[in-house]
Amino acid sequence: MSNAAITLDRLxxxxxGADRVTPIFEAFDLRVSRGEFVAIVGRSGVxxxxxxxxLAGLAKPSAGRFDLALSDKKGTRPIALVFQDSRxxxxxxxxxxxxxxxxxxxxxKQDRRKRAEDALALVGLADQAGKWPHQLSGGQRQRVALxxxxxxxxxxxxxxxxxAALDAITRRFLQDELLRIRAATGKTILFVTHDVDEALYLxxxxxxxxxxxxxxxxxxxxxxxxxxxxxxxxxxxxxxxIHRALEV
Amino acid sequence: xxxxxxPSLSQTPSRSRxxxxxSLGKTALGLAGLAIFLLLWEAAPGFGLISPLLLPPPSSxxxxxxxxxxxxxxxxxxxxxxxxxxxxxxxGSGLGVGLGVWAGVSPQFEAATSYIVRILRPIPxxxxxxxxxxxxxxxxxxxxxxxxxxxxxxxFFAAVAAVQAVDRDLIEVADAFGHRSIRAxxxxxxxxxxxxxxxxxxxxxxxxxxMAVVAAELFGVPGLGQRMMQASSLLATEIxxxxxxxxxxxxxxxxxxxxxxxxxxxxxxx
Numbered sequence: 322m323s324n325a326a327i328t329l330d331r332l333x334x335x336x337x338g339a340d341r342v343t344p345i346f347e348a349f350d351l352r353v354s355r356g357e358f359v360a361i362v363g364r365s366g367v368x369x370x371x372x373x374x375x376l377a378g379l380a381k382p383s384a385g386r387f388d389l390a391l392s393d394k395k396g397t398r399p400i401a402l403v404f405q406d407s408r409x410x411x412x413x414x415x416x417x418x419x420x421x422x423x424x425x426x427x428x429x430k431q432d433r434r435k436r437a438e439d440a441l442a443l444v445g446l447a448d449q450a451g452k453w454p455h456q457l458s459g460g461q462r463q464r465v466a467l468x469x470x471x472x473x474x475x476x477x478x479x480x481x482x483x484x485a486a487l488d489a490i491t492r493r494f495l496q497d498e499l500l501r502i503r504a505a506t507g508k509t510i511l512f513v514t515h516d517v518d519e520a521l522y523l524x525x526x527x528x529x530x531x532x533x534x535x536x537x538x539x540x541x542x543x544x545x546x547x548x549x550x551x552x553x554x555x556x557x558x559x560x561x562x563i564h565r566a567l568e569v
Numbered sequence: 570x571x572x573x574x575x576p577s578l579s580q581t582p583s584r585s586r587x588x589x590x591x592s593l594g595k596t597a598l599g600l601a602g603l604a605i606f607l608l609l610w611e612a613a614p615g616f617g618l619i620s621p622l623l624l625p626p627p628s629s630x631x632x633x634x635x636x637x638x639x640x641x642x643x644x645x646x647x648x649x650x651x652x653x654x655x656x657x658x659x660x661g662s663g664l665g666v667g668l669g670v671w672a673g674v675s676p677q678f679e680a681a682t683s684y685i686v687r688i689l690r691p692i693p694x695x696x697x698x699x700x701x702x703x704x705x706x707x708x709x710x711x712x713x714x715x716x717x718x719x720x721x722x723x724x725f726f727a728a729v730a731a732v733q734a735v736d737r738d739l740i741e742v743a744d745a746f747g748h749r750s751i752r753a754x755x756x757x758x759x760x761x762x763x764x765x766x767x768x769x770x771x772x773x774x775x776x777x778x779x780m781a782v783v784a785a786e787l788f789g790v791p792g793l794g795q796r797m798m799q800a801s802s803l804l805a806t807e808i809x810x811x812x813x814x815x816x817x818x819x820x821x822x823x824x825x826x827x828x829x830x831x832x833x834x835x836x837x838x839x
Contacts, residue, residue, distance in 0.1 A: 377745055402745040408738055412761045412837040422746035425753065455839040473746070 326390055326477060326509045327353040327376065333384030333534075334371065345371055347534035348385065355390075358503060358510045360520035362563065363530035369513040372530075373479045376511065377402045391476040396426050401470035405482040407462035409454040415465055416441065416450040422473040440472035441465070443502060460491035464498070471502065480512045484519070493551075496523060500547055517563050521554040529566050539566045625807035630814070633807040642796060647815060650782050650792035653709060654819075657716020658778045662771055664717070665724025670767075672725075673732025674751065674759065686725075694719035694777075695784050702788070712785035712792070719781030720774035727770020731763035765838070768831045775827055779820045 329351040336343045345368040353359050361369050374380040375387065377400055391399035401422060409418045419437040428436070441447050444464040454462055463483060470478060484492040500523060503510060514520050520527050521543060529539040541559055554560065607627050614621040621629070637643040672679040697718050705711035735758065743749070743758045760767075786794025793812050800808035 379741060379744055398747055404738070404742075406738070408742045410739065410742070410758070410761070412764070412835075414837075421742070421748075421757070424757070425747060453837050453839075469746070 324354050325352050325388075326355045326357070327351065327511070328388040328390070329385070330387065331385035332375070332382050332387060334368075334375065334380070334382045344534040346382070349535065349537075351528070351537065353509065353511065356507050356509055358512065358523065358525045360524035360527045361511065361513045361530060362515060362517055362520045362527060362567075363535070364567065365515060367530045367532075368535040369515075369530055370481050373402065373481050373511065373513055376400065376477070377479055389477065394474070396428055396432070396474075398422055398426070398473040398475055400477045400479060401473050401475035403463075403466050403470050403478070403480045403483045405485055407454070407459075407466040409462055409465055409469075411454050413454075414450070415446070415452050415454065415457070418454065418465055419469045419472050421469060426473075436472050436474075437468075440468040443471060443505075444468045444498065458491075460487050460495060463487060463495065467495075467499070467502075471506070476509060478508045478510045480510065482514055483512075485514070485516070492519075497548075499523065504547070517560060517567070518551065518555045521557065521560055521563075522549055522551060527559070527563065529563055531566065531569070538569075539563060622804050622806060625810055629807040630811055633805070634811045637796075637808065637811065643811075643815070646791070646793045646796040646812070647819070649709075649790075650786065650794070650816075651819065653712040653716055653785065653790070653792060654778055654782045654823075656709070657713040657781065658720060658774065660713065661717030661720035661778070662724045662774055665721040665774075666728045666767055666770070669725040669728025669770075670732050670755070670760070670763070673729045673763070674755070679729070690722055694781055698785070698788060701785070707789045709790065712782065712790040715785040716778050716781040720778050723774045723777060724767075724770045727773070728763070728767050731766025731770075732759055734766065735759050735762040765835060768834065772824070772827055772831070775823050776820060779816055783816065 329349060331348040331350065332346050333344075333348060334346045336345055351372075361372065363369050371380060375382050376389070379402075389399065393399055409415075410421065413421070416434070416437050419440050420433050423433045423436055438447065438450065441450055444467050446461060446464055446468065449457060449461065449465075454465070457465065463486075467483070484495050487495065496519065512520070512524060524543060526540070526542050528537050530536070531538040539562065541562075543559065545554075610624070611626045611628060613619050614624050614626045625633075634643070668682075672682060694715060697715060701711040701714045705714055739758050739762060740754060743754050748754060748757050782792065783794040783797075786792040787798055789795060789798075793816055797809050797812045800806070800812070
């Protein structure tokens with residue numbers, strides 16, 4: 322299939338501790354199609370975040386290889402990452418925070434500014450451009466982090482439990498924001514979460530990682546159209562399957 | 570009804586500092602304390618408790634100051650000292666911050682210099698005076714050297730600590746957004762994040778440097794310290810006090826300007 326955005330081929334990575342080596346991935350395969358929204362669920366410590374870090378180039382696999390079929394258009398970055406905590410730079414105003422990834426791409430100052438403003442508008446925070454990060458609420462900061470990632474116009478958006486630290490109301494709001502942005506931009510998204518309902522509400526496909534080394538214990542497509550009903554998602558057969566698989 | 574769906578996310582924290590009648594009262598109390606101090610100081614030699622030669626009364630100071638202003642001695646000494654101060658401060662702080670940042674980002678450099686640092690750090694700045702005189706003579710160069718040594722270590726250690734304390738997560742942000750060279754990381758993350766600590770070291774150095782200036786000049790390099798030594802050998806103690814207060818005023822001014830600059834740089838801090 323030439324439509325793959327991500328191809329992991331027998332990927333291996335171990336965590337080297339003081340007294341023993343813990344295998345996190347061993348001969349791990351995964352394929353993600355272009356434009357797909359894949360949620361990765363699993364218990365903490367199973368390697369969900371490590372997978373994103375490998376794809377983002379922040380960690381090196383010790384075996385196997387991964388191919389990213391991503392475009393390298395001028396003025397963009399192929400991959401962008403949203404962390405669990407917003408990780409805004411406290412000494413930059415909101416707009417300058419969003420510009421971070423645009424620096425070093427050979428864009429003019431005006432272009433950078435325009436792109437950052439557009440990204441801020443996309444997350445509904447155009448009016449906060451001149452503020453400092455500490456003046457925003459946690460939910461707003463996380464939206465800025467999303468804008469920072471979207472500003473570089475990535476082919477692949479990696480999100481590492483981006484809404485886990487937020488209160489329930491803000492989380493629901495941002496989930497709907499993400500669906501809206503996704504519909505508008507058609508990005509390929511890899512979304513790590515430990516919240517099964519969140520995965521089922523958002524994604525086209527759910528991959529459940531379990532074990533050490535981690536395996537895809539379950540890999541299902543979700544064809545239901547958006548918007549989905551949250552309570553129906555939570556009580557679906559697939560939800561039951563996933564919860565059962567998580568308990569094994 | 571257990572519908573607690575009231576978003577209360579953005580409450581502005583009340584950050585009003587205690588201002589009002591008490592802060593006025595504190596100013597008044599401070600001024601009163603100063604007035605009593607000056608009165609006691611004036612009274613001690615005035616009532617014959619101590620010779621005015623040993624403790625010149627404050628009323629003798631304006632005249633002494635005026636005489637040195639008129640003769641030009643004050644300007645000459647002040648500018649000489651200020652140039653030792655600024656040159657030594659720039660050299661010592663620049664090297665201290667530069668090498669400190671290097672040691673902070675490079676474990677190899679830190680390890681390579683760790684024993685050198687252990688040997689040199691405990692040497693008091695003034696213990697370098699003999700070498701200052703041998704290498705540079707009793708000159709601007711010698712005084713600058715003493716001042717630079719006096720502030721180097723403060724800035725070095727402040728910079729090492731500030732750089733090593735930079736949040737790893739923020740450095741990872743730089744990596745994730747394509748800023749992978751050490752230059753880009755320094756400019757975009759490390760230096761801004763370490764700025765509060767580095768600026769703290771620089772400010773401590775501002776005070777240390779005046780101490781070093783006076784010490785260097787007591788050995789004969791022209792400046793405020795030398796003028797004080799000349800005056801004391803003639804028992805012109807009111808002139809000594811004039812220069813002591815001159816140093817206090819210059820230090821106060823430098824510190825005030827520095828704090829203005831620092832607060833402008835760190836205006837992002839909550």
